[in-house]
Every structure is written in structure tokens, then in C-alpha cells.
Amino acid sequence: MSVTILIVDDEENARQFIGHFLTGKGYEVIGVGTLADARNCIQRGDGDSVLLDVNLPDGFGPNLLYETAHLPVRPPIIMITAFGDIEMAVDAMKNGAHDFLTKPIQLAQLEHSIQRACEIINMRRELAHLRQSQQQLARFIVGKSP
């Protein structure tokens, strides 16, 4: 089962290049340019992992970290910060970001980071799957008793 990456960046070329790269690596990609669109996608459960830029036309990117904190299953969020903005990076990590990358993005690093995100995603899926089968098993044992 494939993993969908949500790219949130207002630079269209950035979305294109990163998108092409990730598609080439076998990921599904959704690209949006605003925080509002990103919010909608996450609410629909469209992104398994999010690649998030800081500076977006309609707001402060890291706000998405706060907004998604209450979700039962938060997709791993990889922040893209400007080079040298350590404070922002630390802040992001504190607020539950999966990773941070500085610009200009090194695609190799990006791939690495996403791979790690995928491990989490897959583990979660596995966990969910196990729970489900466990539940079914439990139901199979307990249920059907007239």
C-alpha cells in the first residue's frame, strides 16, 4: 500500500520538483499552496505525511503543528525551514514535528526523512491492522453466543 505525501509550499516549482522526485520514488503526492488547503486535506485524511513550508501566504506554517496536535493519528510533519533558523527548528521539534529540513532541500535528505516517516506510518498501519484482527478474533470468540 502506497504512502501519500502532502506538500505544502506556495512555490509552484518547489511543489513540482519535489513532487516529481517523490513520484519517481513510488510515493503518491498531493501539492497545495496554502495553509487552508493543507488543513482541509489533513481533515479528510488525505496525507499520510506532510512536507510543510514555514512561510505561507495565509499564515504561519508551524501553526499546523498546533492544529493537528489533537488528532488521534497525526501524520508525521516534516518542516522546511530557512537555513540557519535554529530557533524555529527547535520549536518545531518541540511541538511534535517529525523532522526538519533546511533550504535548499537536499533531495537525498528528504528521501531519508520520508523513509523514516513511512516506517512510522507503516508501523501504525500494522498496529491498526493487528488491533482490528485482534478485535475480530475477540468478537469471533465472544460473539455469536445465543
Add this chain to the structure above:
Amino acid sequence: MLLDRERNVILLANSSLLKLTACTQNELRGKPLSDLILDENEEPLQPGDERIVLVQCHAQESRPILLQANALDLDGQWLVLFLLPQKEEQKASEADRKKLVKELVELQGLFEAYELETALAKVLEIANTVLGSSVACIYQADSDAPKLNKIASAESTAVFPDSIPSTDLIRLATTGVWVVGKPVNTEIHGAGRAAKLSYVASTPLGYGEARFGLIAAGGEKKLPDEYLKEALELIGKIVSTALQQAILVENLRQENEKHERELAIRNQLTESAQEGILVADPELKIIEINPSAEIMLGYADREVRGQLLENILIGHEGLLSAMQTASKGIPIHNLGQISLHRRNGQSFPAYVQMIPVQNGEELQYILVFITDISEHEQIRLRTQQLEHRAFLGEFTAIFAHEVRNPINNISTGLQLLASRLEADDPSLDALGRMQNDCTRLDHLMESVLAFSRPIEPKIEPMDIGMLLNRILDRWRPRLSRLNVTSYFQVADDLPKVLGDARSLEQVFTNLISNAIEAMSKEGGTLSIRAVTSDVIANRPQVEITVSDSGPGIPDDIRDRIFEPFLTTKSGGTGLGLAITKRIITAHHGSISVNSFPGGTVFHVFLPADNGEEE
């Protein structure tokens, strides 16, 4: 004239009578007396009677005449009637003249004793007694409209209108008397007729052609024309003089007041001017110097009075020749930057102007203006430099930031290309080098950014309500001038905001100034509100809205207003909102806009201080 008393017919008339009445002997002889004489007294004439009667004259108006009846015979069958017109008038006017002289003496005194208005009313009362009139009033020309207004009157009931057209004054340019039966061609005559007066007399006020008013008087019983005219003219002259004088005095008073005001302004200007000002007479002796000059030169005003200018203004050689030139009446507007000496010998750079003040040909004063440019120039340069540097900093920061985006994109693109090539592809090396250059450029931009950032924001808990209030206060005069109403509301329990006061001041000054500019044409409402926001559940924020009732942001640029170098104003840099957004992002806040025709609302979200250590 000989009269048969029994038959009441005229027997004989002498030549004087014929001349007086302009009748012939035949016309009078045998006629009843009542044909010739109108007598109010119904009693038949007795010898020794003296009466004033009206004599019907041929083709002339009837005139009052003193009639003396003398018996010719013992039983008074025949009466000799003497008609004495001259004697009567003389008698009347002699008595009146005495009265008039007395009244006139009083008249002069009136203007000294009373205010103009009261004096005029009293004059008219006297005029009524002197002229035997029942109503009298004075008109004065209106300075704004072609009419004359009644300024004083002595009327028991208003007979004369409150104002009359100035054509009346033209028609009544000379002293004259209108009597019932004569054509009415002015309003005062019309008014007299309507009030059933038997006559209306008038005389213009003023001298020669310069007439500025009119006195009118009227009554039921008319005194002789000549007398009326003379008396009225006299009163007219007196009133003219008095009014003229009153006008002159009033003008003088106003002139004086104006001068006093001008003098007050001038003194204030001189006292508070930054420039040093020296006033000298044509001999170049100092008359006075202002406080700025005292400070600049180090002399007190009283020390330098009467001193020669050249002893006080010490400096460049050109200064002396400039003084000579100025004393010839030639102004020197710019002596260039010269060096002057203070009392203690210290020199300072200054601009000097010398302006002669002339009244016609005659040189009266020489004004010397000194601008001390030492301090002035330093401050000006420093301010300018700071402004430039701050702007350049912002400009560079935004520019660098904007340039980094495409560099990063190129870099990513190159990596994408590289990732698609085989590991031994010869192009890989070139791509790698290009990518290194991108990194270099990016780092370069980063150092530019670090260098251009003028002040590192100092983020600390701060009271945003107070800041907003302070900014708004500063704009208030401008708001009222542009007819903009402002509403300001801060939630009671508003938490502090984590921010840098100076940068945030820039943000809100910018937003408010934009809002006001949008409403500068028609006025409107500016409203500023600060409330706690819980848009993001576990991240307390403060939302500040700045809204205006202006025309709104055009559709085509609404989505791009935070982009740098985008401007709709002539002379705008297009950096205002870009800087605003940059500052807000640095605060980890956000800004958004709602705009529609009829208003624009900016929402600014800033992180609230929740007491945690950041």
C-alpha cells in the same frame, strides 16, 4: 387789499398783492374773500385780527401768510387786509433759529455724551422738534448690498421702511421736500403717503458725490420749504460729520487691532524662530536680536543694542561687504555657508541672509537671518542616514528572501535531474557543480539577510492594547481632519502578547496608515479590536483586527497584497505590507485580509504569553 366786511367781497387789491397771488385786479375784484384765502378760523374777521392763513395763488401752491386786518372806518364796514408773507416767515424762523442754535449746540454735545446709536436717536428727536415733523429716521448705505438700512429712527409707529434701494439715494441726491399730490418715485415718499403724511423732507448724508446715507423726516403739518430745507441740511451736515467720524474711528480701531495681532504673531515668530534674527538700522546699528541669535552668538539682546553689526557678526570678510551692500538696499539672500564666531571665539558654520526693509525709497531696517547649520546639519544627516539604513535593511532583507526562493527551486530541480541519471552519467558532474553554486548563492543571501537585519527583534511579553492606543493617539489629529471616526476596543482580560514592541509598532502603524489612506477621500470609520483567539485549540493567540470602510482592495491584486514590490500608490515602494508580513512571521504570527467594496479587514494573529518560558 380792501375788503367789504358786510358782503365779504374784495373791493381792491394793490400791486403787491397781485404780484403775490399772480391774479389780475379784475379777477379779484368783487370776489368773496374765501376764494382767495383759506382760513381755518371760521370766525369772521374783526378789525385788529392777526391770523395765519393760506392764500390761494394762481398756478402756485398755496402759502401760509400772516394776515392783519385793520378797520378803515369806525364801524368797521371796510377792512384793510395786509398780507405779509415775508414778515411771517422771518418771524417764524427767527424764533426757530434761536431754538435751532440752542438745539444745534446740544447736537454737537450729543455725539460726545452718548454712544453713536443713542446719539443718533436723540438727534432725530431734536430734528422732529426743530422741523416740526412727527417722524424722522436715518439711513446708512449697506456695504454689501445695493441698499440703505435704517440705523436710527424717531417714529412712534414705523412709517419708513427698514431698508430702501440705493436708487432712492440717487433720486434724493439733493435736499428736497415732497408734499402730498406730487408724484411718488421713491420708497420713503411712498411710505409717507401710505402713512397719510402731508410732506416728507429728506437730505443726503455725506460730502459732494460721496453720499453714504439719508435723513428723512415727515409730518402732517408743514413748515415753509426754505426753512425745512435749511434746517434739515444743517442737521444732515452734523450727522454726516458724526457718522463719518464714527466710521473713521471704527476703521482706525480695526486697523489698530489688526496691527496688534500682526505684531503679536511677528513677535512670536521672532521669539520662537530657529533662525537667529538681527534687526539693524541703516547705519548698521543693532536695534534688536531674537533669543535664537542670543544663543548662537552668545550676546544678550540689551548688550548689543546700539552696537555696530560688524562688531557682533564676526567672521568671513565677505560679511562686511555684504553689510555695506545691504545698507544700500540690495538684499543678499544667500551669502553661502560661512563661518561665524561666537562671543567666546568658537566658530560655527552658518547660512546668512541680509534683507533690507524699505518703505518706498527710504531704507528703514536691515534684517539679518542666521541659520546655524552645525547642529542642524548633523542631526539632519543622522536622521536621514538612519531612515535610509532602515529602509535599505528592509529592502535588502525582502529582496534576499525573494531571491532565495528561485535559488532553492533551481537547486531542487537540479537534484531531481541528477536523480534521474545513471550513476556514471557524465552530466552528473556539471549538475553537481551547478548545485554547489546554488548553495553558495543561498549562503550569500543568508549573510546579506543577517547583515541587513537592522535590529534583532527582542521578543518579550508586552501589552498590545497600550501600544495600539498609543499609535491611535498619534493619528487622532489626522483622523479628525479627514473626517474618519475611530473605534477602539480591547478585551478586558486580554493576555500579553509575545512580541517586539518596536517592530509591532511598525506593523500597526503601517496597517492603520493604509486604512486611513483608503478613506482619505470620503472619510469613514476605522475600527481596531483586540481579542483573545482560540482558533488553534492549544495555542493561545491574540487577534487584532484593523478595519476600514474604504473602497476595498481591487480583485486583481487582493491575493498578492503581501508580495513585495507590489504597489497601487504612486510613489509607493510596495514594501509596506511585505515588511508587515515579514515582521509578523518573525513573531510566529499570521496576517490575513478580507476585502470587499466598502471595506477592508486585516486580521493579525500574534502568540499570546501563556506564562511559559519560550
